[in-house]
Amino acid sequence: MRSYDQIRPTIFIYYDDYHMIQIPIKKVKEGLEEEGVPWEEKQIKGNAQYLAKQAAQDSRLGIGIGLLSDGTCLLQHRRMPMGNPIMKVLAGADTMENYRVLGSNAARLAKNMPLKWF
Amino acid sequence: MLVAGVDIGNNTIEVALAKVEENSTVFISSGIAATTGVKGTPSNITGIRMALEDALRKASIDMRSLDLIRLNEATPVISDMAMETITETIITESTMIGHNPSTPGGRGLGVGKTTLIFHLDKVKSGEKVIAIVPRNVDFEDAAIIINKAVSSGVRVEGAVVQKDDGVLISNRLKKKIPIVDEVAYIDKVPIGMPAAVEVAEQGYTIKTLSNPYGIATVFELSPEETKNIVPVARALIGNRSAVVIRTPAGDVQERRIPAGSMVLYGEKGRTSVDLDEGAKEVMEELQRIYPLQDAQGTSGTNVGGLLAKIRSTMAELTGQKPEAIKIQDILAVDTLVQQKVKGGLANEFFAEDAVGLAAMVKSSRLPMEKVAKKVKEELSVPVHIAGVEANMAINGALTTPGTAKPLAVLDLGGGSVDAAFLTDDGKIKTVHMAGAGDMVNMLMGAELGITDKMLLEDIKCNPLAKVESLFSIRLEDHTVKFFDSPLDPKIYARVILLKDDGMIPLPGDMKLERIRTVRRETKEKVFVTNALRALEQVAPAGNIRLLDFVVLLGGSALDFEIPEMISDALANYGVVAGRGNIRGKEGPRNAVATGLVLSE
Numbered sequence: 001m002r003s004y005d006q007i008r009p010t011i012f013i014y015y016d017d018y019h020m021i022q023i024p025i026k027k028v029k030e031g032l033e034e035e036g037v038p039w040e041e042k043q044i045k046g047n048a049q050y051l052a053k054q055a056a057q058d059s060r061l062g063i064g065i066g067l068l069s070d071g072t073c074l075l076q077h078r079r080m081p082m083g084n085p086i087m088k089v090l091a092g093a094d095t096m097e098n099y100r101v102l103g104s105n106a107a108r109l110a111k112n113m114p115l116k117w118f
Numbered sequence: 119m120l121v122a123g124v125d126i127g128n129n130t131i132e133v134a135l136a137k138v139e140e141n142s143t144v145f146i147s148s149g150i151a152a153t154t155g156v157k158g159t160p161s162n163i164t165g166i167r168m169a170l171e172d173a174l175r176k177a178s179i180d181m182r183s184l185d186l187i188r189l190n191e192a193t194p195v196i197s198d199m200a201m202e203t204i205t206e207t208i209i210t211e212s213t214m215i216g217h218n219p220s221t222p223g224g225r226g227l228g229v230g231k232t233t234l235i236f237h238l239d240k241v242k243s244g245e246k247v248i249a250i251v252p253r254n255v256d257f258e259d260a261a262i263i264i265n266k267a268v269s270s271g272v273r274v275e276g277a278v279v280q281k282d283d284g285v286l287i288s289n290r291l292k293k294k295i296p297i298v299d300e301v302a303y304i305d306k307v308p309i310g311m312p313a314a315v316e317v318a319e320q321g322y323t324i325k326t327l328s329n330p331y332g333i334a335t336v337f338e339l340s341p342e343e344t345k346n347i348v349p350v351a352r353a354l355i356g357n358r359s360a361v362v363i364r365t366p367a368g369d370v371q372e373r374r375i376p377a378g379s380m381v382l383y384g385e386k387g388r389t390s391v392d393l394d395e396g397a398k399e400v401m402e403e404l405q406r407i408y409p410l411q412d413a414q415g416t417s418g419t420n421v422g423g424l425l426a427k428i429r430s431t432m433a434e435l436t437g438q439k440p441e442a443i444k445i446q447d448i449l450a451v452d453t454l455v456q457q458k459v460k461g462g463l464a465n466e467f468f469a470e471d472a473v474g475l476a477a478m479v480k481s482s483r484l485p486m487e488k489v490a491k492k493v494k495e496e497l498s499v500p501v502h503i504a505g506v507e508a509n510m511a512i513n514g515a516l517t518t519p520g521t522a523k524p525l526a527v528l529d530l531g532g533g534s535v536d537a538a539f540l541t542d543d544g545k546i547k548t549v550h551m552a553g554a555g556d557m558v559n560m561l562m563g564a565e566l567g568i569t570d571k572m573l574l575e576d577i578k579c580n581p582l583a584k585v586e587s588l589f590s591i592r593l594e595d596h597t598v599k600f601f602d603s604p605l606d607p608k609i610y611a612r613v614i615l616l617k618d619d620g621m622i623p624l625p626g627d628m629k630l631e632r633i634r635t636v637r638r639e640t641k642e643k644v645f646v647t648n649a650l651r652a653l654e655q656v657a658p659a660g661n662i663r664l665l666d667f668v669v670l671l672g673g674s675a676l677d678f679e680i681p682e683m684i685s686d687a688l689a690n691y692g693v694v695a696g697r698g699n700i701r702g703k704e705g706p707r708n709a710v711a712t713g714l715v716l717s718e
Contacts, residue, residue, distance in 0.1 A: 030257075033286055033289060034282060034285045034286050035220075035221060036221065077588055079588060079589060079604070080604050081604070086607040086610075087607065108611070109610070112587075112611050113220070113611050114610065114611045114612045114627065115608070115610055117608065
């Protein structure tokens with residue numbers, strides 16, 4: 001258990017296999033960085049919905065991103081129902097830029113700014 | 119006897135259905151439908167039938183039981199409007215970029231020669247440059263190239279980037295420089311020219327490039343050149359980031375378009391007024407010579423074209439020659455128009471001055487007999503044309519609980535604001551003013567930069583809110599409303615319209631406060647101005663203070679704020695004004711239809 005002052009308000013990114021998702025996660029982080037919102041990442045087991053929901057639950061901002069090894073990526077909010085993510089990029093996405101848009105939107109959710117849609 | 123009063127208006131046809139006996143009239147139901155075709159033409163028959171059926175259905179009565187239809191003698195007033203901008207901003211040879219990307223990179227001011235990022239390796243050591251980074255360069259490569267150039271002695275002072283990469287590049291640079299990103303037309307940036315890039319701290323706006331002496335210092339300008347740069351500085355005020363490029367012939371001009379002058383012919387003489395002097399001057403001159411008999415614009419100028427356009431529209435509607443059309447009222451309103459800057463590099467918009475004009479024409483009597491004949495044939499019900507619209511409106515308005523003679527009514531419509539005054543001894547005076555609901559839409563559209571007519575109507579008629587979280591919205595009055603289920607993420611953090619059938623997000627990133635201000639100011643400029651002008655014409659001795667009661671009627675009286683604005687303005691004159699409630703239950707609608715049933 002981390003002590004209180006160590007918990008930063010950040011967006012959490014949970015994935016199940018780091019080696020499979022290197023390009024998507026790089027793009028997601030670019031989106032977050034351009035918007036200037038900090039994040040933390042961790043590897044855990046589960047399906048995409050669980051990864052995203054758990055990340056959102058654990059994040060102090062209540063915003064989580066779940067990234068599955070097949071490329072499925074979900075953006076979740078702590079108060080949204082499990083089966084109802086805010087945004088998703090499906091496996092085999094048309095363009096890698098969609099992951100960056102998802103990253104930007106995670107940050108915009110935290111900054112209270114309108115989201116972008118592809 | 120079963121009687122239906124039918125009122126054909128510009129936008130709606132209203133019906134009042136009643137059983138009329140020897141000495142009692144019992145109202146049964148009312149109906150409403152959209153006006154089909156132009157008011158007073160035989161194509162109205164479809165709308166009349168629909169409105170009648172609406173009323174009959176509510177009362178479960180068959181069309182054949184109807185004994186009489188009373189039509190109003192529709193006031194042949196048609197109004198039209200137009201708008202012209204009188205200033206124009208042109209950027210020649212791309213001298214500046216002034217826009218607000220949400221996330222520019224770095225801080226401060228950088229000055230140097232614009233240089234494409236591919237050519238940084240050819241720049242001599244010690245030279246100051248501004249790097250230009252087009253879309254096809256990845257942010258990591260851009261950072262590497264700039265870092266390399268800096269380490270070999272090139273002084274990269276700032277960067278202009280096409281993609282939304284400002285922060286990403288900035289975070290990877292060894293030496294921090296100001297970076298302006300999201301510049302759409304980066305290919306138009308001239309290369310090899312002295313330029314300045316400025317990015318302000320978050321929460322601040324730029325200081326140097328929005329100040330003419332700041333620009334003069336940066337580029338070592340002469341006093342004469344400094345004078346020319348003023349529009350650039352002015353255009354950049356309020357931005358968080360900006361780029362100014364000094365090209366030999368480059369310039370930002372604010373051009374005043376000669377708007378032309380208008381000649382007003384009135385009963386008390388004629389006068390000429392320059393539209394450049396603004397709407398206030400036009401209205402004052404109009405007041406001086408009122409009542410207006412005709413207005414002409416200098417041909418070949420904006421105002422000439424404007425009045426000619428109105429005239430030809432009217433001619434077409436009434437089947438008269440354009441020369442025979444006499445403009446009998448105008449309303450001029452100063453406004454701002456959001457216009458894309460000619461020659462801008464990042465989709466810059468400036469607010470240009472403009473004048474909106476509504477004009478009203480009294481044509482010869484509308485061919486109501488034709489309409490009556492057509493209705494008789496199609497519905498096989500006897501039809502009467504029963505009296506002037508304003509008189510009927512007063513008759514109807516008097517069914518509002520709490521009203522008595524002498525009484526004034528204000529009919530707030532789509533095209534015009536009409537007033538009628540009924541004296542103690544039963545005399546009625548009426549007047550029609552140009553400009554109403556449709557003009558509000560036009561002015562709001564121009565000022566907010568919205569062209570979608572449906573959306574404008576929605577903005578006019580519905581309050582705003584801002585989505586603050588996935589579960590709550592903040593309303594115009596700053597109260598917060600919570601929801602049990604999550605809102606659509608598509609409307610997250612957006613300004614929305616609260617309609618009965620849901621929340622409509624507004625396009626762009628307009629601020630709620632601004633939309634609200636524009637909406638309210640526009641309504642004031644049109645409806646309050648016209649309400650006062652109209653009442654002055656009909657009031658005894660032209661003095662609004664001598665009126666006791668004013669009843670507001672018509673579709674725009676249903677608006678959620680216009681009646682309050684007018685009541686507020688009239689309260690200053692000690693006049694009781696309020697939304698009518700026809701027959702104690704119909705609200706401000708159905709006055710003329712009700713008056714028709716009661717007439718005889």
